[in-house]
Amino acid sequence: MGSEAFIMPTKKSGTATKNGKTLKGLQTEVQSINRVALSVDCVIFGFDENKLKVLLIRSDLKKYQSKWSLLGDLVKPEEDLDASAYRILKQRTGLNDLYLEQVHTFGEVGRHPAGRVVTVVYCSLINIQNHRLKILDNELHWHEIESLTDLAFDHKRIFDTCYAWLQKRVQEHPLGFSLLPSKFSLRELQNLYEAILNIKLDRRNFRKKFFTMDFLVDINEVEQDVPHRPGKLYKFDYEKYEKKKKKWSGIDF
Amino acid sequence: MGSEAFIMPTKKSGTATKNGKTLKGLQTEVQSINRVALSVDCVIFGFDENKLKVLLIRSDLKKYQSKWSLLGDLVKPEEDLDASAYRILKQRTGLNDLYLEQVHTFGEVGRHPAGRVVTVVYCSLINIQNHRLKILDNELHWHEIESLTDLAFDHKRIFDTCYAWLQKRVQEHPLGFSLLPSKFSLRELQNLYEAILNIKLDRRNFRKKFFTMDFLVDINEVEQDVPHRPGKLYKFDYEKYEKKKKKWSGIDF
DNA sequence: TTATTTTGTGTAAAAAATACACATTTATTT
DNA sequence: AAATAAATGTGTATTTTTTACACAAAATAA
Numbered sequence: 207m208g209s210e211a212f213i214m215p216t217k218k219s220g221t222a223t224k225n226g227k228t229l230k231g232l233q234t235e236v237q238s239i240n241r242v243a244l245s246v247d248c249v250i251f252g253f254d255e256n257k258l259k260v261l262l263i264r265s266d267l268k269k270y271q272s273k274w275s276l277l278g279d280l281v282k283p284e285e286d287l288d289a290s291a292y293r294i295l296k297q298r299t300g301l302n303d304l305y306l307e308q309v310h311t312f313g314e315v316g317r318h319p320a321g322r323v324v325t326v327v328y329c330s331l332i333n334i335q336n337h338r339l340k341i342l343d344n345e346l347h348w349h350e351i352e353s354l355t356d357l358a359f360d361h362k363r364i365f366d367t368c369y370a371w372l373q374k375r376v377q378e379h380p381l382g383f384s385l386l387p388s389k390f391s392l393r394e395l396q397n398l399y400e401a402i403l404n405i406k407l408d409r410r411n412f413r414k415k416f417f418t419m420d421f422l423v424d425i426n427e428v429e430q431d432v433p434h435r436p437g438k439l440y441k442f443d444y445e446k447y448e449k450k451k452k453k454w455s456g457i458d459f
Numbered sequence: 460m461g462s463e464a465f466i467m468p469t470k471k472s473g474t475a476t477k478n479g480k481t482l483k484g485l486q487t488e489v490q491s492i493n494r495v496a497l498s499v500d501c502v503i504f505g506f507d508e509n510k511l512k513v514l515l516i517r518s519d520l521k522k523y524q525s526k527w528s529l530l531g532d533l534v535k536p537e538e539d540l541d542a543s544a545y546r547i548l549k550q551r552t553g554l555n556d557l558y559l560e561q562v563h564t565f566g567e568v569g570r571h572p573a574g575r576v577v578t579v580v581y582c583s584l585i586n587i588q589n590h591r592l593k594i595l596d597n598e599l600h601w602h603e604i605e606s607l608t609d610l611a612f613d614h615k616r617i618f619d620t621c622y623a624w625l626q627k628r629v630q631e632h633p634l635g636f637s638l639l640p641s642k643f644s645l646r647e648l649q650n651l652y653e654a655i656l657n658i659k660l661d662r663r664n665f666r667k668k669f670f671t672m673d674f675l676v677d678i679n680e681v682e683q684d685v686p687h688r689p690g691k692l693y694k695f696d697y698e699k700y701e702k703k704k705k706k707w708s709g710i711d712f
Numbered sequence: 713t714t715a716t717t718t719t720g721t722g723t724a725a726a727a728a729a730t731a732c733a734c735a736t737t738t739a740t741t742t
Numbered sequence: 743a744a745a746t747a748a749a750t751g752t753g754t755a756t757t758t759t760t761t762a763c764a765c766a767a768a769a770t771a772a
């Protein structure tokens with residue numbers, strides 16, 4: 207909050223002096239009024255069977271019965287926003303060290319039936335295979351993103367924002383690898399991009415692109431248990447990426 | 460907030476049943492606990508004398524005396540976040556219809572001396588010439604972004620995030636025009652990009668780039684009162700842009 | 713052994729980005 | 743009126759990047 211809080215924009219501002227406001231006075235203001243419930247919601251993406259998926263939980267609010275919703279929770283009074291998102295992920299998936307990034311905050315007055323609830327939305331990307339066991343029977347489910355229709359609350363709109371964010375972000379930042387096993391074939395990588403962007407890509411050009419970037423490490427292993435010629439496996443070299451990554455690509459719109 | 464609010468993550472969750480939570484129960488939870496003060500802060504960029512500037516106000520909190528801070532205010536109980544940002548801009552600059560975009564939410568527990576204050580940060584771009592009269596003596600000041608050192612609260616960090624956002628965003632979206640008069644020369648446009656990106660650009664290639672994009676309209680006017688050959692003036696055609704804009708540019712990082 | 717499927721690879725063409733210099737126009741100075 | 747100063751306006755050659763496209767080799771399954 208900026209110092210403008212003391213300018214008191216409305217007409218009834220007679221009592222507040224522009225200068226000399228004390229910290230204590232501001233504390234009173236902050237504590238007494240204008241407070242809202244704050245939540246964090248997570249759009250958790252996964253990739254399985256060559257489909258992009260999102261992890262949802264069945265809403266048990268009567269009003270939203272039978273609808274699915276994003277994973278979220280109220281932010282605790284002494285909890286940072288990022289920590290809150292990590293806590294939610296940890297509780298749901300059992301995993302730390304997931305890719306997590308804040309995307310947008312939704313705070314329309316009427317967005318939640320329980321009153322004013324502002325929600326800070328994070329996207330997370332996880333490798334489904336590593337987390338099969340953690341889901342249990344929590345009413346959690348990996349949904350294909352294509353068959354998402356109505357979610358509880360305004361969660362469909364939130365999801366749409368996050369999916370658009372992912373489509374853009376995955377092209378300029380190497381976050382897609384978080385959806386794959388640490389060892390992956392180029393075919394899997396291409397399938398991932400095709401699923402996220404919903405387009406077909408030329409195989410030779412795709413490979414050339416990634417080899418030219420020079421962040422893939424050939425680990426001298428091949429796929430197992432595939433019913434055809436196995437592909438070579440690679441890892442993504444995050445350290446090399448951090449050193450070499452581009453600053454900007456040029457004006458283009 | 461997702462349905463996970465009823466899972467009650469802490470150990471003392473014995474009373475809450477996983478299903479069947481009523482809306483009323485959730486309302487109680489939302490209203491009674493876990494509420495925070497919410498503010499909106501605006502990073503208002505301007506462009507003048509070929510310098511990128513940011514609009515700041517002098518903090519009058521004792522602790523931050525003599526420091527500058529961003530423009531912000533507490534969000535009102537019945538006010539959407541975007542509306543709150545527009546209100547702040549309107550009060551400060553007298554103008555509606557400014558370019559405005561939400562960038563990030565900062566909510567670290569210790570970020571504000573008055574207690575837990577979570578702030579949703581917006582960036583706005585305005586043309587300084589059109590707003591000279593509105594600033595008055597409000598302790599407002601256009602700061603050159605190069606000479607920004609310490610701001611009040613965590614506003615320097617917020618500013619840095621927004622400046623990085625602007626540098627990226629201006630390359631993929633035509634928001635820079637909001638910093639210029641509606642009629643501008645190509646030289647002014649190039650100066651703007653050079654100031655934002657802090658690089659030198661080749662004049663001929665810059666012109667070629669924008670002419671190829673084909674969103675600039677030659678209005679058959681020239682600069683006035685320049686002490687040298689005047690340049691032609693152009694407008695940006697937003698409608699044409701909306702029709703033709705690119706979807707993605709390709710994988711590159 | 714044959715058939716099937718997928719991997720792995722290279723080149724030519726087109727498009728985009730870059731580097732680079734000079735004549736023209738206008739205002740200012742003498 | 744002429745000369746000067748300062749910025750505009752323009753094109754081409756080179757390099758880099760993107761795109762389109764086909765066939766032989768490897769592994770499995772029948």
